[in-house]
Amino acid sequence: MTDPIRPVQEDDLHAYADGRLDPVRRGDVEAHLQANPALRHRVEGWREQSEALCEALAFKLREPVPSSLHLGHLQEQRAVRHRQSLFSSPWRVAAALVLTLGLGVGTGWIARGSQRMGEVTRLGLEAAAAHSVFAVDPTRPIEIGPENRTELVAWIDRKLHRSVNVPDLSAQGYRLIGGRVLATIIGPAAMLVYDDGQGGRITLFLQPMRSDVAPMQPVSSGTANGYAWIDGHMGYGVIADGDGSIHGLANSLRRAMLSKS
Amino acid sequence: MTLMGEIEASIPALRRYAWSLLRDTDDADDLVQDCLVRALDRVAADPAVAAVRPWLFTIMHNLFVSRWRTKRKRRVTMPDEATDNAEVPIGPEQDDALIRRDLLAGLDRLTEDQRQVLLLVSVEGLEYREVASILEVPVGTVMSRLSRARDNLHAYMDGTKRPILRRVK
Numbered sequence: 479m480t481d482p483i484r485p486v487q488e489d490d491l492h493a494y495a496d497g498r499l500d501p502v503r504r505g506d507v508e509a510h511l512q513a514n515p516a517l518r519h520r521v522e523g524w525r526e527q528s529e530a531l532c533e534a535l536a537f538k539l540r541e542p543v544p545s546s547l548h549l550g551h552l553q554e555q556r557a558v559r560h561r562q563s564l565f566s567s568p569w570r571v572a573a574a575l576v577l578t579l580g581l582g583v584g585t586g587w588i589a590r591g592s593q594r595m596g597e598v599t600r601l602g603l604e605a606a607a608a609h610s611v612f613a614v615d616p617t618r619p620i621e622i623g624p625e626n627r628t629e630l631v632a633w634i635d636r637k638l639h640r641s642v643n644v645p646d647l648s649a650q651g652y653r654l655i656g657g658r659v660l661a662t663i664i665g666p667a668a669m670l671v672y673d674d675g676q677g678g679r680i681t682l683f684l685q686p687m688r689s690d691v692a693p694m695q696p697v698s699s700g701t702a703n704g705y706a707w708i709d710g711h712m713g714y715g716v717i718a719d720g721d722g723s724i725h726g727l728a729n730s731l732r733r734a735m736l737s738k739s
Numbered sequence: 740m741t742l743m744g745e746i747e748a749s750i751p752a753l754r755r756y757a758w759s760l761l762r763d764t765d766d767a768d769d770l771v772q773d774c775l776v777r778a779l780d781r782v783a784a785d786p787a788v789a790a791v792r793p794w795l796f797t798i799m800h801n802l803f804v805s806r807w808r809t810k811r812k813r814r815v816t817m818p819d820e821a822t823d824n825a826e827v828p829i830g831p832e833q834d835d836a837l838i839r840r841d842l843l844a845g846l847d848r849l850t851e852d853q854r855q856v857l858l859l860v861s862v863e864g865l866e867y868r869e870v871a872s873i874l875e876v877p878v879g880t881v882m883s884r885l886s887r888a889r890d891n892l893h894a895y896m897d898g899t900k901r902p903i904l905r906r907v908k
Contacts, residue, residue, distance in 0.1 A: 489882050492889075493867075496860060524889045527896075528861035531846075534839040535862055538755035544768055547754070549747050552775050556783070614741050700783035 486510040491517070495524040550611045557607035557699065597689050597713065602697030602706030604662050605683030605715025608669050609702045612658070613679040614719070619671050620656030630657050634668040638686055640712065645682070645734050647672050650727055652680060680704075680724065682731070683715035694728065704728065709736055745791040746778060752863055753795060759846070759858050760803060770807050774799040793869040796859065800873050845895035853888035856881055 486507050493499045494507040511518040545551060612619045622630040627644065634642050637659045644654065652672035660667045667685035674680075683706075692708035697715065704717035705728040714735065716728045753774060757767035777798050781788075788794050846854055852874075859870045860881075867885075871878040 488886055492860075492882060492885055498866075520890075520893075523893050527889060527892060530838060530842055531857070531862050533835075534842045535755050535759060538758050539751045541751075541754070543750050543754065547750055547768060547771055547775060549743055549775065549779070552772070552779055556776070556779055611743075614743055701786055 491521050492524070495521050495528070553607055553611050557603050596692075597687055598692045598695045598706050598708060600664075601683070601685060601687065601708070601713040602695060602704070602715050603699055604667065604685070605669075605681070605704065605706060605717050606697050606699035606702040608660055608667070608683055609681040609704075609717035609719075610700055612669065613671055613681045613717070619679070621658035623656040624654045627654075633659060634684070637666045638668060638684065640686055642668065642684055642712075643735060644670060645731060647680075647727075647731070650730065651675075655679075678718070680716060680718045680727070683713075683717065685713040687711055687713040694732065707732060742782060742786060742788060742791065746775070746782075746795065749792050749795050750775070752792070753799060756796065756858060756863055757799065757803075759862070760855070761807065762843075762847075766807070770799065770802060773802050773806070777802065790869070792863075793865060793873060796863065796865065796869075797873045800855070841896060841899045842892075845892045845899075848895055849888050849891055853884050853891065856884040857888035857892070860885055 484506075490499065490503065490507050494504060494511075499507060511521060622633065624630075631642065631644055634657065644657075647654070651674050653675065655671050655673045657668060657670040660669055662685065665686070667683060670682040670684070672680050672682070687708050688711070689708050690711055694705050694707040697704050697706050697717065701719050702717050703720070704715060704724055706713065706715040707728075708714070709732065712735075714732070716724060716731055718724045750771065753771045754767060757770040757774075758764065761767045761770060774795065778795060781798075846857070849857065855874060856870060859865045859873065860867065865873070867878050867881050871881045874881070
């Protein structure tokens with residue numbers, strides 16, 4: 479049985495113990511081990527050892543993953559970091575002013591510095607972060623599906639303390655697949671997920687805002703791109719994946735939401 | 740499965756490997772967190788990842804080498820702590836618990852190179868060429884480290900009078 483051209487080597491023994499040989503080579507190694515009991519004992523020992531190591535460490539697989547390691551949580555932290563780095567220079571200016579003007583005057587400047595990011599920028603980043611976490615999830619992008627549309631709208635209205643329109647985007651080729659309520663640092667928000675039937679997803683992010691109105695701004699975070707704006711104290715973010723422009727869609731959505739409100 | 744789904748599914752194995760290297764739950768989870776944050780940064784820059792698991796272990800290995808190895812060294816110089824391993828839950832069977840303790844103590848006595856190869860092959864089930872790529876060594880080096888790791892650990896377990904072969908299931 480043993481192939482005279484390819485004698486059984488140490489590497490074959492490991493691959494045998496690890497179950498990584500094709501059937502032909504496995505037969506070669508088995509024949510070789512039959513003829514060498516000491517070697518067979520050694521290789522069987524390796525196999526037992528691997529099993530014992532897996533068992534000894536299996537408790538780590540059974541432990542629940544701590545929330546600090548959930549990807550959604552880490553994505554949010556990334557978004558916050560990204561935001562902070564975008565506005566790090568005003569922060570530096572504010573810090574310099576603290577040193578120059580003294581603490582009493584300076585704290586006011588810091589408070590203002592943190593607001594400089596602008597509501598729409600923050601809104602857009604929240605929308606992009608929510609899109610990145612949920613829209614790409616094939617199994618559970620939404621809490622409530624379109625079959626329970628009334629329940630979904632009631633849930634969103636209750637949490638946002640506002641009556642929210644769920645826009646119909648079928649003319650643009652998108653079908654509502656559902657939505658969910660989300661938490662952000664300034665309060666509750668809602669996300670509606672639409673699908674184009676070919677795996678392409680866009681999300682509409684909704685959040686009550688302090689400002690009455692703000693012009694549309696482009697948003698880009700990682701692979702998520704879109705637009706954010708404010709109308710009638712409601713913030714909107716429409717986000718898609720990749721480079722395809724959804725500017726037209728965002729414009730028609732804005733018009734549709736204005737006409738309904 | 741999506742890229743995010745694959746990363747999520749790898750987290751328990753990353754926690755297991757990190758714990759095996761650092762033997763401290765908090766340190767290990769910090770290492771995993773560093774690894775995931777780094778992975779998310781890379782995905783944001785370029786979402787084209789071919790094989791997720793080897794890619795994640797590569798990120799983790801590089802972080803371990805650059806930042807975490809010193810922690811491990813401090814810990815192992817305290818001999819009894821490594822052996823007594825209060826963190827490992829004691830199972831219902833005393834024999835199993837003792838074998839587990841001995842195995843972990845035996846792992847501690849391997850060189851770091853051997854330990855990494857053995858864990859990545861035997862526990863994490865990665866291909867030899869994947870392990871070679873993670874550790875940035877030739878496959879031949881992986882195989883020779885694997886031989887030494889397996890034989891050394893076997894010899895250690897023999898010496899403890901609790902060889903795995905005699906284990907009663």
